[in-house]
Amino acid sequence: MSEISSPTSAANQVAGAYAGRRAADMPLARLVRNRMAMLGLAVIVVVTMLALLAPVLPLADPNAINTSARLKPPGSPDAVLGTDQLGRDILSRLIWGARVSLLVAVLAAGIALSIGTLIGVLAGYFGGLIDNVFMRLIDVLLAFPYVLLAIALVSALGPGLINAMIAIAIVNISFYARNVRSAVLSVMSMEYIDAARAAGASHLRIIALDILPNMIAPIMVLVSLNIGWMVTETAGLSFVGLGAQPPTSDWGSMLADGRRFILVAPHAIMMPGIAIVLLVFAFNSLGDGLRDALDPRLREGGR
Amino acid sequence: MRRYITQRLLSAVIVLFGVSILVFMVLHLTPGDPVEIMLGPTARPGDIERLRAELGLTDPLPVQYVRWVSRALQGDLGRSIQLNRPVLPELLSRFQATLILAVAAAIIAFSLGLLLGVISAVNHNKLVDRVVAGFAMLAVSMPAFWVGMIGIVVFAVNLRWLPASGMYPPQGAPSWGKLLVHLIMPATTLALVPMAVIARFTRSQMLEVLGQEFVLTARAKGVPRARVIVDHAFGNTLVALITLLGLEAGILLAGAVYVETVFAWPGIGSLMVEAILKRDFPIVQGGVLVIATSYVLINLLTDLLHAAADPRIRVT
Amino acid sequence: MPPEPILRVRGLKTQFQSAAGVVRAVDGVDLDIYPGEIVGIVGESGSGKSALAYSILRLTSGRIVAGEVQFRGQNVLELREAEMEKLRGDRIAMIFQDPMTSLNPLMRIGTQIGEALRYHLRLGRRAAAAKAAALLQAVHLPDAERRVHDYPHQLSGGQRQRVVIAMGMSCTPDLLIADEPTTALDVTIQSQILNLISETRQRTSTAVLLITHDLGVVAQLCDRVAVMYAGQVVEQGRTADVFADPQHPYTIGLLRSTPHGRRRGEPLRPIPGQPPRPGEIAAGCPFAPRCHLAEARCQHQAPDLIHIGGGRQARCLLRTEVAYEPAP
Numbered sequence: 051m052s053e054i055s056s057p058t059s060a061a062n063q064v065a066g067a068y069a070g071r072r073a074a075d076m077p078l079a080r081l082v083r084n085r086m087a088m089l090g091l092a093v094i095v096v097v098t099m100l101a102l103l104a105p106v107l108p109l110a111d112p113n114a115i116n117t118s119a120r121l122k123p124p125g126s127p128d129a130v131l132g133t134d135q136l137g138r139d140i141l142s143r144l145i146w147g148a149r150v151s152l153l154v155a156v157l158a159a160g161i162a163l164s165i166g167t168l169i170g171v172l173a174g175y176f177g178g179l180i181d182n183v184f185m186r187l188i189d190v191l192l193a194f195p196y197v198l199l200a201i202a203l204v205s206a207l208g209p210g211l212i213n214a215m216i217a218i219a220i221v222n223i224s225f226y227a228r229n230v231r232s233a234v235l236s237v238m239s240m241e242y243i244d245a246a247r248a249a250g251a252s253h254l255r256i257i258a259l260d261i262l263p264n265m266i267a268p269i270m271v272l273v274s275l276n277i278g279w280m281v282t283e284t285a286g287l288s289f290v291g292l293g294a295q296p297p298t299s300d301w302g303s304m305l306a307d308g309r310r311f312i313l314v315a316p317h318a319i320m321m322p323g324i325a326i327v328l329l330v331f332a333f334n335s336l337g338d339g340l341r342d343a344l345d346p347r348l349r350e351g352g353r
Numbered sequence: 354m355r356r357y358i359t360q361r362l363l364s365a366v367i368v369l370f371g372v373s374i375l376v377f378m379v380l381h382l383t384p385g386d387p388v389e390i391m392l393g394p395t396a397r398p399g400d401i402e403r404l405r406a407e408l409g410l411t412d413p414l415p416v417q418y419v420r421w422v423s424r425a426l427q428g429d430l431g432r433s434i435q436l437n438r439p440v441l442p443e444l445l446s447r448f449q450a451t452l453i454l455a456v457a458a459a460i461i462a463f464s465l466g467l468l469l470g471v472i473s474a475v476n477h478n479k480l481v482d483r484v485v486a487g488f489a490m491l492a493v494s495m496p497a498f499w500v501g502m503i504g505i506v507v508f509a510v511n512l513r514w515l516p517a518s519g520m521y522p523p524q525g526a527p528s529w530g531k532l533l534v535h536l537i538m539p540a541t542t543l544a545l546v547p548m549a550v551i552a553r554f555t556r557s558q559m560l561e562v563l564g565q566e567f568v569l570t571a572r573a574k575g576v577p578r579a580r581v582i583v584d585h586a587f588g589n590t591l592v593a594l595i596t597l598l599g600l601e602a603g604i605l606l607a608g609a610v611y612v613e614t615v616f617a618w619p620g621i622g623s624l625m626v627e628a629i630l631k632r633d634f635p636i637v638q639g640g641v642l643v644i645a646t647s648y649v650l651i652n653l654l655t656d657l658l659h660a661a662a663d664p665r666i667r668v669t
Numbered sequence: 670m671p672p673e674p675i676l677r678v679r680g681l682k683t684q685f686q687s688a689a690g691v692v693r694a695v696d697g698v699d700l701d702i703y704p705g706e707i708v709g710i711v712g713e714s715g716s717g718k719s720a721l722a723y724s725i726l727r728l729t730s731g732r733i734v735a736g737e738v739q740f741r742g743q744n745v746l747e748l749r750e751a752e753m754e755k756l757r758g759d760r761i762a763m764i765f766q767d768p769m770t771s772l773n774p775l776m777r778i779g780t781q782i783g784e785a786l787r788y789h790l791r792l793g794r795r796a797a798a799a800k801a802a803a804l805l806q807a808v809h810l811p812d813a814e815r816r817v818h819d820y821p822h823q824l825s826g827g828q829r830q831r832v833v834i835a836m837g838m839s840c841t842p843d844l845l846i847a848d849e850p851t852t853a854l855d856v857t858i859q860s861q862i863l864n865l866i867s868e869t870r871q872r873t874s875t876a877v878l879l880i881t882h883d884l885g886v887v888a889q890l891c892d893r894v895a896v897m898y899a900g901q902v903v904e905q906g907r908t909a910d911v912f913a914d915p916q917h918p919y920t921i922g923l924l925r926s927t928p929h930g931r932r933r934g935e936p937l938r939p940i941p942g943q944p945p946r947p948g949e950i951a952a953g954c955p956f957a958p959r960c961h962l963a964e965a966r967c968q969h970q971a972p973d974l975i976h977i978g979g980g981r982q983a984r985c986l987l988r989t990e991v992a993y994e995p996a997p
């Protein structure tokens with residue numbers, strides 16, 4: 051098999067692009083120097099750790115109803131962030147809710163990413179009819195304002211967290227497919243792909259060894275830019291009642307619960323809202339930082 | 354130009370065709386029998402059969418599709434199960450409310466977004482630029498439904514400056530002034546994300562244009578810096594901004610779903626959420642179709658507007 | 670009595686702040702331009718030619734840290750920005766390399782030519798448009814009256830560069846700075862544009878500062894030439910003298926490396942090595958690492974630009990200074 055299509059050749063290409071630059075210009079160094087991105091990363095790590103450790107943390111039972119302690123304000127001795135309309139501990143519900151919100155967002159991103167990358171790679175690599183058909187299908191998906199498509203899908207599948215996740219995943223296939231396709235096209239124009247083809251490497255081999263390794267950087271940027279949006283969107287669907295159904299609850303459904311009591315207990319919507327903003331802000335700053343460090347060509351407007 | 358227009362029209366028609374198939378399939382994707390779901394567990398078998406025949410669900414799919422489309426083209430989108438009224442008039446009156454909200458939000462978003470973007474670009478890397486960037490990042494990270502609720506707590510409940518919900522007060526005759534007062538909070542809430550997107554886009558576009566050689570050429574001609582920004586950079590930025598119209602419309606229509614729910618705005622978004630929860634499929638189907646169609650039309654208009662504004666497209 | 674130079678640059682230094690440190694793009698340049706002459710500037714890519722040109726007009730994005738730029742006896746570095754704007758496009762004009770990008774795609778070319786006329790000559794819209802058409806005629810753009818209504822994309826590259834020249838000449842400046850005005854064009858178009866520049870110069874007696882990579886162009890067009898290396902002028906003199914008898918080792922190398930400079934029958938010999946990277950310039954002669962004549966003292970003693978007779982200057986320790994004598 052030709053030497054040119056070996057996996058290291060792609061790595062060399064990337065390394066080659068940075069050869070002669072100083073270490074300070076390398077993507078990782080640029081990312082680390084970006085204070086906002088690092089702050090975002092820290093928030094994400096902390097929230098993820100809290101979510102993972104929820105079962106072993108000394109938290110009140112998130113579902114323990116205590117009608118004598120309803121809507122207690124933050125700072126109460128036994129409920130740091132207060133309680134909700136059923137007397138449940140908000141801090142505990144936030145942390146348990148983070149598990150749901152994060153899991154749904156990560157799974158939805160995973161699904162959208164896998165299918166979108168598959169479509170993007172096939173369309174970009176083979177071009178021609180395959181490209182045309184896929185891109186027309188993507189055009190149809192894009193003909194819907196994105197939440198609307200999610201709503202249409204939830205209406206078909208029925209309200210519920212899993213269905214909301216599936217809907218959000220499907221909506222975002224087009225985002226990944228289009229961006230991956232254009233990344234593939236730019237890789238395809240490099241000489242070593244032609245060389246690999248001329249050397250008789252199979253399509254599968256070229257895709258696996260030359261194309262996909264070059265997709266890692268753009269995909270990392272896409273995911274980090276996209277996942278914050280998925281957190282908001284899951285919360286949104288839960289908020290209007292199309293996502294998490296009781297007894298499951300995420301940050302969106304906590305907001306929906308608190309909404310009925312905003313007159314008497316605004317903290318019930320403050321806490322989950324701040325949690326969402328914090329996490330989404332963290333993902334967005336990390337995504338921006340990654341984009342600037344890895345792939346400055348991915349610019350605004352990519353949704 | 355003529356060829357470009359025909360091309361765009363043709364692709365819009367193809368996309369609309371795809372949209373109609375997708376919307377049609379939504380009903381048939383549903384796990385379980387849609388009629389049984391619609392009528393609920395207490396339905397009698399006779400009713401189920403009758404509704405099924407009435408909806409034509411016993412025919413082959415292509416036949417159903419052709420019938421559905423030809424009816425839709427004549428303005429017949431079926432009857433709402435919940436309201437027992439024709440779907441289309443209901444949808445259109447709700448859509449009108451959404452349009453009022455979206456247009457108001459668009460005006461806010463574009464005027465403020467442009468302003469912030471230009472200020473940022475002109476003060477590239479200075480403090481103002483950083484502050485605007487931070488604000489934009491924060492704005493896109495805040496869910497509209499949460500911002501809306503905070504707004505209600507602050508401006509309606511505590512300060513009592515603005516009404517908390519609805520399009521008009523419950524009593525009295527509707528008037529423009531009352532509408533305006535009711536619009537302020539929902540429209541501002543809805544405008545937040547698109548405003549941030551426009552500000553960022555304007556900034557990066559403006560910086561790109563300012564870095565181009567023709568800007569330098571203009572400076573070398575002796576055109577004062579402020580005039581270069583107004584006469585050369587801003588025009589090119591605006592033309593590029595037109596391409597963002599479609600995206601913005603999408604953000605606004607989508608965000609309207611949440612903002613309408615929070616502020617009880619009688620728009621098509623809140624109507625659809627209610628309809629899904631009540632399993633009123635004709636409303637959902639019709640609503641999706643109406644919004645998607647108008648979105649496709651907006652995108653078509655965007656492209657035509659861009660072609661009209663940019664001489665490079667105009668002649669070809 | 671020799672004429673006063675119209676432009677007198679002394680000790681000009683322009684620096685850029687980059688991630689790799691301070692880039693000394695222009696590092697103490699002395700240059701005189703006399704009324705009506707064409708002065709060529711040559712030098713490898715990155716030697717600071719453009720940075721020098723932009724600095725003269727105060728359009729550089731870098732920082733001018735030292736020196737003087739005297740235009741008709743006045744130091745333009747001391748002018749207020751509003752006064753500078755009055756100078757730009759009126760007394761000193763500049764045209765750029767790429768005619769594809771140096772015109773605003775959304776503005777009719779007549780309007781773009783008219784801009785300078787409106788700002789400097791205070792012409793009204795109508796008068797500016799009429800003058801624009803006349804200017805286009807003067808640069809031999811066919812169908813000029815109709816063309817003023819065209820947008821840039823409707824013109825070919827060569828036609829656009831004619832528009833750019835018409836724009837630069839619109840107020841009949843005393844000095845036209847042209848930064849590689851033909852690099853982006855086809856070979857046949859190149860010579861047409863160069864002819865146009867020299868023809869225009871003859872008609873208006875505008876002095877021209879012509880930046881180019883092409884020594885053939887210099888030989889054909891320029892009265893005098895300045896050779897730049899690492900942000901400095903290393904040799905300067907009348908074109909014929911410099912080409913016949915280069916006095917700086919870099920100029921010798923440059924001439925040998927191009928078909929126009931070497932003697933008939935001699936092979937092309939590129940200069941070995943690379944120009945110094947920004948921030949790498951140590952003590953001594955910046956050219957020393959690549960110089961075939963370098964001596965031990967070159968490593969630590971930096972040469973000055975000295976007069977070497979015949980109105981020529983060179984920046985090399987091997988040359989000996991003579992008393993200043995004006996250019997013959």
Ligand SMILES: Nc1ncnc2c1ncn2[C@@H]1O[C@H](COP(=O)(O)OP(=O)(O)OP(=O)(O)O)[C@@H](O)[C@H]1O
Pocket residue numbers: 685686687692693694712713714715716717718719720721730731947
């Ligand atoms: N905006 C900038 N920021 C940082 N460094 C710059 C900038 N512009 C120019 N430089 C640096 O200044 C030096 C001189 O650049 P300049 O463009 O003047 O070269 P040049 O002689 O015109 O080259 P060319 O023949 O390629 O046009 C180079 O080292 C360049 O990297």
Ligand code: SF4
Pocket residue numbers: 917918919954955956957958960961962963964967972984985986987
């Ligand atoms: S000073 Fe020395 S190194 Fe520099 S050009 Fe002259 S001989 Fe060469």
Ligand SMILES: [Mg+2]
Pocket residue numbers: 718719720848
């Ligand atoms: Mg240059």
